[in-house]
Amino acid sequence: MYCTQCGKRINKESHFCPFCGAEQRQRNTDESKDIEETKVGASEENTEDESSSSVAEDGQNSVEGSTQIKNETNSVGKETENISGEKANGKTKSSDKEEKNRNWDSWRSLLGPIYYFQEGLWKKGLLVLSAVLLASSILISLFPQLSVLWTFLIVYATTFEYTSSKDIERKKQDNETMWKELPSLFNKDTVAIVAIVVSVLVLIISSENAGKSQLEENAEPVVTEVLQDNYGLDYTCNDVNITEEYDNNNYRAAATLDDNSVIHVNIETYSGDRGNFNVQIPYEEAYLL
Incomplete structure (x- = not known):
């Protein structure tokens, strides 16, 4: 070390120059430098520690963020699975309902009116x-030759199979209880009741007339057979027309022959079965021929 005053070489531990007696401040400066270097080192260490801490915190935050993201992903996945499960359950319930509807539809053609009553559409x-x-x-x-029962069943099943599904659908969509195309008069209870009563009476009358027509048609060859076999007359019956009904089993009819002559015959059915009958031609009627 050198003296700051005279420039001579002195011991670095000396506080005063032995040559000129000047106080030496170099040591303090060096000490200050050492202190500053120590502070700088400590600061750098602190900075490194802070950086390490920051990196650690960042790593921890990153881990926590990853964990949170993973948890959120798992949560979303579970929610998606739940939604998918609910949709699957909904589809299953919908399929079950559709299956029940299909099963019910198979009975709808036979239980049509009951189906309407159940849905609150009894007037329809x-x-x-x-x-x-x-x-x-x-x-x-x-067509008098048609069976009354089979004709009714075929029309009944065909009609209710089509109309019931359409009417139920219209009720669900538009809350329609009566067809909008019809006048409001048909929405009255009494009209529906009167309509069913009248239609039943019409069917009964039509059935009776159809039965008579079938009996008349079946009686034609029998009249011809009786005239030819019992009376030896060469006549053919072209038409039989029932003119009077005595009771459920006996009728009086006019038989038209091939020469346009008309005779009166009696027809008797057995137990109301018009398919099993007997034709009687009075002697006086045959004698006039």
């Missing part, structure tokens, strides 16, 4: 049944 059900009865009556009148 009665009007549809009235239409079925009237349609059956018309068919029986036009």
Whole structure:
């Protein structure tokens, strides 16, 4: 070390110059430098520690963030699974309901009016049944050879199979209890009741007339057989028309022959079965021929 005053070399531990006696401040400066270096080192260590702490905190935050993201992902996954499960359950319930509806639809053609009553559409059900009865009556009148029972069942099943599903669907969509195309008069209770009563009476009358027509048609060859076999007359019966009904089993009829002559015959059925009958031609009627 050198003296700060005279510049001579002195011991570095000396506080005063032995040559000029000047106080030496270099040591203090060095000490200050050492202190500053120590502070700088400590600061750098603190900085390194803070950096390490920051890195550690960042790593911890990163881990926590990853854990949180993973938890959120798992939560979303579970929610998705729950939603998928609910949808699957919904689809299963919907499928079960559709299956039940299909099973019920198979019975709808036979239990049509009951189906309407169950859905609160009894007036519609009665009007549809009235239409079925009237349609059956018309068919029986036009084609007397048709079976009354089978004609009614076919029209009944076909009609209710189609109309019931349509009417229930219209109720669900538009809350429709009566067809909008019909006048409001048909929405009255009494109209539906009167319609079903009238249609039943019409069917009964049509059935009776159809039965008579079938009996008349079946009696034609029998009249011819009786004239030829019992009386030896060469006549053929072309038409039989029932003119009077004594009771449920006996009828009086006019038989038209091939020469346009008319004789009166008696027809007797057995136990109301018009398919099993007997034709009687009075002697005086045959004698006039």
